Amino acid sequence: MIKLKYMVCIPALVCSFYPILASAQDRLVTVKKIEIPGAPARFDYSAIDQQNARLYVNQEGANRTLVFSTHNYRFRGEISGISQPTGITITPRGNLAFISSPGYPLLAPPDRPHVWGNGVVDVVNLINLRVVRKLPVSIFPDGSAWVPKESRLFVSNERAGREVVIGGDPMRVLASIPLGGQAGNVVYDPRTKRIIVNIQTLNQIAVINPKSLKITRRIPLPQGCVNNHGLLLDTSKNLAFIACTGHLHLPPGEVKNDQSKILVMRLPDFKALQFNIVGENPDVLSLDTVRQRLWVGSESGVVAVFKIGSEVAKPMKNIWFGWVGSDAHSVAVDPKTGFAWFPLLDVNGHSEIRVVKLEQLGSA
Known part of the structure; x- marks a missing residue:
């Protein structure tokens, strides 16, 4: 088990800790492997x-x-x-x-x-x-x-x-x-009819009017969210998910904090609700809108899956956490099936698309 140390918690926020092992609640099952011809490529x-x-x-x-x-x-x-x-x-x-x-x-x-x-x-x-x-x-x-x-x-x-x-x-x-500052990911919120974009070097979010093309608001993120790159909305739950990468390049001798996590914020007021640990250097987020599951890929190859519930103060619960494959930082989920598609950089000398699904332990 890999221990997570130096976790930064913000008062009034819920911090969730998970080891880099598969969850006991669900299991990840491979549906299909598609080998990509040629040399491995990112x-x-x-x-x-x-x-x-x-x-x-x-x-x-x-x-x-x-x-x-x-x-x-x-x-x-x-x-x-x-x-x-x-x-x-x-x-x-x-x-x-x-x-x-x-x-x-x-x-x-x-x-x-x-x-x-x-x-x-x-x-x-x-x-x-x-x-x-x-x-x-x-x-x-x-x-x-x-x-x-x-x-x-x-x-x-x-x-x-x-x-x-x-x-x-x-x-x-x-x-x-x-x-x-540097632009992170960007999303459109159909309810407020506004563009939301991460400013990752300022640890800030900007809100843009897509008609006037003016920045109408800037939201500073909590101290625990550093280098906010990935971004996704769940409009049915009025939630925003921000991938906090953490310090990628620290001065020599400085201890690296375990700062790779997902920040959950309530919309439209951007109230911070919850932090959850994810794989190191999280990148792409994908939402299964039918099953209300959030999949988080990371450059480390460790993937986290969360169930989004109705609890106001703590809406997300981890249901799977573990290593999927080389550079599994990108993911796309098909809501029709619930299957997640992961492009993997290098599997035995070739690139691969791996299709996976979650099953409850004991299910057929």
């Missing part, structure tokens, strides 16, 4: 198109987006002509995808630490899997969110510290909103 964000039963997986290390059927797990094709793709957003009709492509070099050389690729957002026709437009958005575009009423895409330009807005007919860059 993945990033995935997206499930429920309407067309498709999974889109950005394999940034191979400069492509892979497409699979969520019905029979078969490979359906790939999107090429993109450069180290990170974020992906699919429009509600499922006919267009927006793929963030930071370009080269994704990782800057040691002698030029501030040099990044000239990033674009690739607009993709999902009927023929072709890139139809490339929109320049400066350095390192990452996560994105679609606003249906305004028909606008908000893209977190992480390294530039800006939220880039795409829209119009034809689609083009409409604005670039300075955040004051």
Whole structure:
């Protein structure tokens, strides 16, 4: 058992502690393994198109987006002509995808630490899997969110510290909103009709009016949430989930705190409710809206799954916690089946898509 030390708790918040072992309440069962040909290559964000039963997986290390059927797990094709793709957003009709492509070099050389690729957002026709437009958005575009009423895409330009807005007919860059710090992930809240974005170097959240393109509010996060990158909403429960990565680079000799956790906040007032421990360096969050389960991937390969209940002060309960595979930092859950799709960097010398499900112990 790995002991968790130096945990920071905030008064009036509930802190939950879990060892890096599988939970005794549920078991993780592998449904399917899909081997990806070629040398191992890193993945990033995935997206499930429920309407067309498709999974889109950005394999940034191979400069492509892979497409699979969520019905029979078969490979359906790939999107090429993109450069180290990170974020992906699919429009509600499922006919267009927006793929963030930071370009080269994704990782800057040691002698030029501030040099990044000239990033674009690739607009993709999902009927023929072709890139139809490339929109320049400066350095390192990452996560994105679609606003249906305004028909606008908000893209977190992480390294530039800006939220880039795409829209119009034809689609083009409409604005670039300075955040004051590095942009983490971004979501759209349909209830308040506002964009919510992490400012990860300020430990802060910004609220943006998607029509006026103005920042209307800034919310400082509790002391225990450091480097807030991942972000997801459960609109049915009026909750926001913030992935707190923690200190990635500490001064020599300083003890590393166990600061990788999920912060739960109540909407729309952003009242902090609960912290829960997750795998080191959490990244992508995915919500099973049918079963009310939150899946949290991490760069360490450790995955946490939580059940979202109705308790006001402590809405989340851990139901599984353990190692899934190499670099299991990205996850996409299909609400129709409850199956979670994990792209894994290296499994015995190849990359793999692993489909898993949770079962209660003792069930068939």
